[in-house]
Amino acid sequence: MIIRNVTVIDGLETAPIADAEVVVTDGRFSAIRPAADAPPSTGDGAVFNARGGYLVPGLWESHTHLGGHAYAKPENERTKYVSQLLTDFLDVGVTNVVDLGGPLEVELAARDYRGKATDAAAELFFAGPVFTGVKGWPVLDDPARAPIAYQTDNPDVAYRQVLELADQVDFIKCIYDGEPGAPDKLSLDALKAIVAAAHEKGKKVLVHVHERIDVEEAVASGADGIEHAFRPQDPGSTAEARDVAALLAETNTYYCPTLVTWEQIAHNGEAGYLRQLVDDGFATHDDIPQITGRPIYGREFPRHSARDSHVRFDYAMRTLALMHDVGVKITAGSDVAMLMPSPPVALLRELLLLAKAGLPLPAVLAAGTRHAAQKIGKQATAPGTITVGSVADALLLDADPYADIAHLIDRSHHIGTLRAGRPNWDEGHPRA
CATH class of the missing domain: 3.20.20.140 (Metal-dependent hydrolases)
Structure with missing residues (x-):
């Protein structure tokens, strides 16, 4: 699975990666990179457009x-x-x-x-x-x-x-x-x-x-x-x-x-x-x-x-x-x-x-x-982080959690989760 058009906050207190592409393989994060560095798509696997959302560790x-x-x-x-x-x-x-x-x-x-x-x-x-x-x-x-x-x-x-x-x-x-x-x-x-x-x-x-x-x-x-x-x-x-x-x-x-x-x-x-x-x-x-x-x-x-x-x-x-x-x-x-x-x-x-x-x-x-x-x-x-090789547990938000704690804890901002690479997205969730 590939997640596109997302800002990645990896949980390590490093700078967020804007407009990123995240690849999940066999329940783990296998690639995290700026979209500009992504190779051409082969058409293999599901692609999810996060539409400007924020991906944080579960x-x-x-x-x-x-x-x-x-x-x-x-x-x-x-x-x-x-x-x-x-x-x-x-x-x-x-x-x-x-x-x-x-x-x-x-x-x-x-x-x-x-x-x-x-x-x-x-x-x-x-x-x-x-x-x-x-x-x-x-x-x-x-x-x-x-x-x-x-x-x-x-x-x-x-x-x-x-x-x-x-x-x-x-x-x-x-x-x-x-x-x-x-x-x-x-x-x-x-x-x-x-x-x-x-x-x-x-x-x-x-x-x-x-x-x-x-x-x-x-x-x-x-x-x-x-x-x-x-x-x-x-x-x-x-x-x-x-x-x-x-x-x-x-x-x-x-x-x-x-x-x-x-x-x-x-x-x-x-x-x-x-x-x-x-x-x-x-x-x-x-x-x-x-x-x-x-x-x-x-x-x-x-x-x-x-x-x-x-x-x-x-x-x-x-x-x-x-x-x-x-x-x-x-x-x-x-x-x-x-x-x-x-x-x-x-x-x-x-x-x-x-x-x-x-x-x-x-x-x-x-x-x-x-x-x-x-x-x-x-x-x-490395659970609790979004890093290559870590278990693909994540929470997708519609707003920046570093801007307001409400964006992390208010469930109205939750688009969905990944649990060991298994997605549970709300496709109809309005995005910021």
């Missing part, structure tokens, strides 16, 4: 929990539920979804189901059960949640569990959240053992944190990615953020702040927040009754208070730009969708918040594409 959701959501469904519905979510993600331009923890059997079944399906959907990468302390987050005192985590206080046991799990999953996830020394917090020795075992098997390790000290100890243990914006000791000072930024940049550790998580928990139960989502185009008036009817609506979120979430959200919004400026590789992940119409919409909201936090638009696109792929160790074939 988006990545780098932190969600589809398997965990599915576990609330009847057992015979879980696989199809995850599959439908992956279809829904593709419908908003997300070509790859990274699940940060859930029941292994659900995620394996979903991957097997998608491997046999004929319809298009986002690809799923997953961690399986997370590693946490005894009765640690997210299990706590609920035995029904036990399948989503390994609860351990023994480094040797954790090491062996990682070796057994690693061949079945794409990466390893740890919860390093709680009071130091408390049984519900993973011990530092266990965290080090988990990282060592994962790296022995060639797998990345992503670590959920709460405080600055959690970040520092996770990085010292060899973590490849930090999940969630940390809570500062002094919200009025940017000193902690500067110290953490220097550490993450020096060690090339990825940072996924999940801004939309803290925004939602901070404003749970507030009608004004839902009105803001409607005004911003992330929900409709018809979505509101469904959102307010959820059991979690207006109730305290376990482990994370509204006040704590306000602090984490506000501090991250003030300091993410300085983190970017010193070279921290930021990724876009939404985690929860408790006040959003759907998980895919939560990821689009996260991209908007990254822009509002002061990240330049090329950096926002990198957060939602190549950095997410690199975070889980998938950079060998």
Whole structure:
């Protein structure tokens, strides 16, 4: 397939290629060049005229929990539920979804189901059960949640569990959240053992944190990615953020702040927040009754208070730009969708918040594409970019995403997607 009359934004923060020709062969980009350099057409293969559109890498959701959501469904519905979510993600331009923890059997079944399906959907990468302390987050005192985590206080046991799990999953996830020394917090020795075992098997390790000290100890243990914006000791000072930024940049550790998580928990139960989502185009008036009817609506979120979430959200919004400026590789992940119409919409909201936090638009696109792929160790074939040899995942827009974040996240600007070279274009979409 050949795509013509298109501007290519390759996701590497290089200058866009205007009036380009893009060739896709066997599910990968095989040529990307100015139209003036293209050889004469042989008439072989389909040709799509993008009519001045913008081709960007397909988006990545780098932190969600589809398997965990599915576990609330009847057992015979879980696989199809995850599959439908992956279809829904593709419908908003997300070509790859990274699940940060859930029941292994659900995620394996979903991957097997998608491997046999004929319809298009986002690809799923997953961690399986997370590693946490005894009765640690997210299990706590609920035995029904036990399948989503390994609860351990023994480094040797954790090491062996990682070796057994690693061949079945794409990466390893740890919860390093709680009071130091408390049984519900993973011990530092266990965290080090988990990282060592994962790296022995060639797998990345992503670590959920709460405080600055959690970040520092996770990085010292060899973590490849930090999940969630940390809570500062002094919200009025940017000193902690500067110290953490220097550490993450020096060690090339990825940072996924999940801004939309803290925004939602901070404003749970507030009608004004839902009105803001409607005004911003992330929900409709018809979505509101469904959102307010959820059991979690207006109730305290376990482990994370509204006040704590306000602090984490506000501090991250003030300091993410300085983190970017010193070279921290930021990724876009939404985690929860408790006040959003759907998980895919939560990821689009996260991209908007990254822009509002002061990240330049090329950096926002990198957060939602190549950095997410690199975070889980998938950079060998350059996914999340439009480069020769990379998997042909892309989103075609009718306007320049570097001119306005709305051009990337507003679905009215989406012409269609490529998923592993398979096109899903809206031929009747009006072009700018």
